[in-house]
Amino acid sequence: MGSARDAIASRRSQSKVTDVAPSHEEILEFVTVAARVADHSSLRPWRLIELRGAARERLGAAIAEAEHPGENREPSTKPLRAPLLIAVVSSRRESVKVAAWEQDAVASGIAHMLTLLLDEAGWGVMWRTGHYTRSSAVAAMHGLGEHERLLGWLYVGGKPDPKEGKGDGAPKRIDAREFVSVLQ
Template identity: 55%
Template sequence: MSAESTPRAALDAVRNRRSYSKVTDDAPSQAELEELVSAMSSIADHSGLRPWRIIALRGDARKKLGKALAKAEGGDREKYVAKAQRAPLLLAIVVSPRKDKIPLWEQEAVASGVAHTLGLLLHEAGWGTMWRTGSLTRAKAVRKALGVEKPEYLLGWIYVGGVPEKERRVKPRKPLDLSRHLSEL
């Protein structure tokens, strides 16, 4: 396949994806979210284990998460509750490993693929997203608040909301140094 025959829609989607640290209070409906998550059936997944799940947090569920983050960090409760409410929808990405011959790292890669692809689909649907991680993703208080029980673990959250009008223009990205990222043997 030549560069001229590369599927333009997919290429443009990847090139135009951006992270939005500030979003509006709009969010995808449950039906829209279900449609996008259902597309995850095509994610590359050795043995079709589907070793992941997504927890949607809206409304007061975000406050519950914020309180758990504060408890885990030993920090200011209001600060963490506010952080958890930066977007109207948070999608917690959970690795849900299956006992199988497939190694854990490969199952985690599948969950990571789900997170990235879902973020891309949300962006293409017009939503602003931001992938958030950190040491608190593995904190016991956070796992408990989200109902994540071992051997499951949290990869992070996708914050989702509307794209503010002033952020709608596409800002050019710094090009990749292909000599560093692509080689031949």
């Protein structure tokens, strides 16, 4: 088994995936582990929604409505780019100790942990967002409550064979000195 460092260092987003996806049971196992994310007061201010099959088509219709309100447009094909989409929802809880932004950060942490776990298990994954994550049509399609915000979707599928040239290239490295300072 590799280290967390190795898994993180080798992770990369997969913009193109194949038509296979992890099962609901596999997703539950990944979520059980991802839930170890730092969570002030253990509020668990998040939830995830699996979209497969026709649910992706309904999302395409909601995106079309968000992009062109009131117009009769063809559904967006964006949700059909992967066989499984996992909607990441910040589900804020009432708290005097934990601010809303911190609760959103916990939900983001769950999403990132899932990307690492899925990648390590051999699945291709990309976190996609867009202005329509804030639209009422997309929120209604997901059944979001007033206290919930859609943070995007994890697009999940099989990793394409690298010999087919569909990879997204090597992971990009940064010069950490540009982002880390020392306070004296």
